[in-house]
Amino acid sequence: MNLSPDIEKRYTQEQLSAKEAQRLAQEIAFAPVAFQLSRLMLKFGILQLLNEHPQGLTQPEIVSLSNRSPYAIQVLLEASLSIGTVLVQEDKFFLTKAGWFLLKDESVRVNMDFIHEVCYQGLFYMEETLEKGTPEGLKVFGNWPTIYEGLSQLPKKAQEKWFAFDHFYSDHSFKEALAIIFSEPIKKLLDVGGNTGRWAMECVSYQPEVEVTIMDLPQQLALMRKATDGKVGAERIKEFPANLLDENTAFPSGFDVIWMSQFLDCFSPEQVISILRRAARAMNSSSRLYIMESYWDRQQYETGAYCVTQISLYFSVMANGNSKMFYSQDMLSYLEEAGLEVVKIYDHLGKGHSLFVCQKREA
Structure with missing residues (x-):
């Protein structure tokens, strides 16, 4: 195959360790879940809230600002942590680079x-x-x-x-x-x-x-x-x-x-x-x-x-x-x-x- 340099580098040799490959396989298995919860993180304005508060927000603060139930916010935030679109530090949640691209990349x-x-x-x-x-x-x-x-x-x-x-x-x-x-x-x-x-x-x-x-x-x-x-x-x-x-x-x-x-x-x-x-x-x-x-x-x-x-x-x-x-x-x-x-x-x-x-x- 005639591939551009960046594609050839990625598609012609193994990129992942065994641990990383196992993680990717699980991401594929749960991909529909990750897609839908990320879509709702956007639709409910949660990623936007985190972008507007670079100092971070606690879960109760997100509940209050988003006008969503504590249960909905908790399951979305916890799953988003594992996806990699948010981070948590001392009970405050922050937007990651991947979360930013979901929010800002047209x-x-x-x-x-x-x-x-x-x-x-x-x-x-x-x-x-x-x-x-x-x-x-x-x-x-x-x-x-x-x-x-x-x-x-x-x-x-x-x-x-x-x-x-x-x-x-x-x-x-x-x-x-x-x-x-x-x-x-x-x-x-x-x-x-x-x-x-x-x-x-x-x-x-x-x-x-x-x-x-x-x-x-x-x-x-x-x-x-x-x-x-x-x-x-x-x-x-x-x-x-x-x-x-x-x-x-x-x-x-x-x-x-x-x-x-x-x-x-x-x-x-x-x-x-x-x-x-x-x-x-x-x-x-x-x-x-x-x-x-x-x-x-x-x-x-x-x-x-x-x-x-x-x-x-x-x-x-x-x-x-x-x-x-x-x-x-x-x-x-x-x-x-x-x-x-x-x-x-x-x-x-x-x-x-x-x-x-x-x-x-x-x-």
């Missing part, structure tokens, strides 16, 4: 909300998912073949956290990606899987001459129109309704750029190759295909790789049952099979994205 909060509202109940059905190759966890919300058909019908909280998660990771990469893509003149851009139109709006705002066409499911295009209605430049955003799982769905031609961001990870390898082949057929020698994804093996820091590989199981259990976050060498092989080649790679955009710049391979 990516941690976005991930936690997403797991709780979108994934938590469905993860119970992971075994069925991996046996059948279908998103068995999705049935906690409805009977759709994939989450994308049901996105507009998800419970309000789940829908809100799904979009917050999706937008958080893409939005942080947009500024750098725009500068790269528009370093050359572009008149027409095809945004494949454009979701709510956030990238399209960024494009029409960045370049007043560009016309963007979003190729997506009709129900997603309806969400896009609602999200972009009345915004400056929205008149330069066009629609191309399409079911990309249908191999007979051809890509429209005549575009300078085809853009796919956080899109191909929604499909199985066979579907990815089919989509890329159809994109290649619509390209000419001067067209460019830009693919922005988070590859676990190209993350600058191992924590990023951890997050990316865990997110893969969301795709398994909730999204579609057969896709995942990519290993970059797999993507390179898919591109080659589809008749495309990578001419440049930009790593570490935003929160860990890589941007592959592709062109049609000469016959």
Whole structure:
């Protein structure tokens, strides 16, 4: 495997003593408990109270300030001690560095909300998912073949956290990606899987001459129109309704750029190759295909790789049952099979994205 240095250091040799390894095994066994009690330490404002009182607080003081029962505070504090999010000294509790990250790191909060509202109940059905190759966890919300058909019908909280998660990771990469893509003149851009139109709006705002066409499911295009209605430049955003799982769905031609961001990870390898082949057929020698994804093996820091590989199981259990976050060498092989080649790679955009710049391979 080709791994970034920080990941290779962590993933190719044992890191723990026997005692530490035993501890980690128990942490895994109790992981759902640790997740939920930490979520409540946030929701009940206990971590915030400790952050506001660096001199520490006693248990009765936390009870009084949080307006929670002594029992609730005691079980949460004692379990948090063992997790490592709080410390105790002379009957006073203090916030640890890990507790601070739970409280202050936006990516941690976005991930936690997403797991709780979108994934938590469905993860119970992971075994069925991996046996059948279908998103068995999705049935906690409805009977759709994939989450994308049901996105507009998800419970309000789940829908809100799904979009917050999706937008958080893409939005942080947009500024750098725009500068790269528009370093050359572009008149027409095809945004494949454009979701709510956030990238399209960024494009029409960045370049007043560009016309963007979003190729997506009709129900997603309806969400896009609602999200972009009345915004400056929205008149330069066009629609191309399409079911990309249908191999007979051809890509429209005549575009300078085809853009796919956080899109191909929604499909199985066979579907990815089919989509890329159809994109290649619509390209000419001067067209460019830009693919922005988070590859676990190209993350600058191992924590990023951890997050990316865990997110893969969301795709398994909730999204579609057969896709995942990519290993970059797999993507390179898919591109080659589809008749495309990578001419440049930009790593570490935003929160860990890589941007592959592709062109049609000469016959």
